Amino acid sequence: MCKAGNLSALSQMLQILNDKNIVVSPNMYNLILVEASQKNDIVLSCQMLKKLLLSGESPSATSCVKFAQAFREVNQFTELIIFLKEIVSETSCSSISSFINKIIFAFAKSGQKDSALAIFEHLRGQNNSCLDLITYNIVLDILGRKGRVDEMLDMFVSLKETGFVPDTISYNTLINGLRKVGRSDMCFEYFKEMKENRNEPDLLTYTALIDISGRAGNIEESLKFFMEMKLKGILPSIQIYRSLIHNLNKTENIELATELLEEMNSSSTCLAGPGDFKTKRRQRKT
Structure with a gap:
């Protein structure tokens, strides 16, 4: 029925099964959710989401993105908010936070950041108790990507006032x-705070700091961060090597640039590339 697109008949069949107390698998709910979302059937999509959650299962990330995409075609945001508030009130906070995170991320991913x-x-x-640190991290990322950094900074303060402890992400x-x-000056201030709060910098941290220092023409600072990360056992990425080599060439430090190029080429097979950064970002949001 899903493949035939007969969602009305499918909905009636599910109701009959429920009336007879016949258990429907979460996979079936997920399948119907995707099909209903693709056809912009918001009512059926919301029904399937609710049944999934009440069955103890969480919709897949893909299903949530399909669900969010349906709202690009219809103007039913008010109905969505009413639905989500009902879900939150009927589901325990321990199980709803992951779902809320998937939904917020899905709307951002589908181009609906606002x-x-x-x-x-x-x-x-x-x-607020049904939101967690991951929720706040997702919202920080959305605001940062939109360039709304003042709001991002306010949200970071709110995160801490709510009682969450910021992590490396x-x-x-x-x-x-x-x-x-x-705003590079503030980047270094928060890097200092990060270390003071015993959050370990990682590859993403050093990539940003090396880029900031290099763009400011402070190659010595870039090299300092480069050595620091290697001492911590963090393998530099291809992006970091290329940034350093580019800036060294600009300052006519050809000898060191050549040395780093040779080092990069000799270990290129085990260095992180752009795809690894995308994977890391996906992992931190789920």
């Missing part, structure tokens, strides 16, 4: 958001 932020604000106003998101709008 809607993602609106969902967060509506739910924060209703029941929180600081990386903040630093990268500030880096993109050229």
Whole structure:
């Protein structure tokens, strides 16, 4: 029935099964959710999401993205908020946080960042206890990508006031958001705070700091971060090598640039590339 697109008949069949107390598998709910979302059937999509959650299962990330994409074609955001508030009130906070995170991320991923932020604000106003650190990290990332860094900084303060302790992801998101709008001085302030709070910098942290220093013409600072990360056992990425080599050539330090080029080429098979950064970002948001 799904392949034939007969969602009305499928919905009736599910109702009959439910009335007879016949258990429907979560995979079936997920399948119907995807099909209903692709046809912009918001009512059936919401029904399937609710049944999945009440069955103890969480919709897949792919299903959530399909669900969000349906709202690009219809103007039913008010209905969505009402639905999400109902879900939050009927589901325990321990199981709803992951779902809320997937939904907010899905709307952002489908090009509806303002809607993602609106969902967060509506739910924060209703029941802040069902939001977690991952939720705040996703919102920080959305604000940073939109260049709304003042709001991002306010959200970081709110994160801490709510009682959450920022982690490495929180600081990386903040630093990268500030880096993109050229506020390098604040990047180093938060890097200092990050280390003071015993959050270990990782490859993403050093990539941002090396880029910031290089763009400012401070090659010595870039090299200092480069050595620091290697001493910590963090393998530099191809992106870092290329950034350093480019800036060394600009300052006519050809000898060191050549040395780093040879080092990069000799270990290129085990260095992180652009695809690894995308994978890391996907992992930190789920």
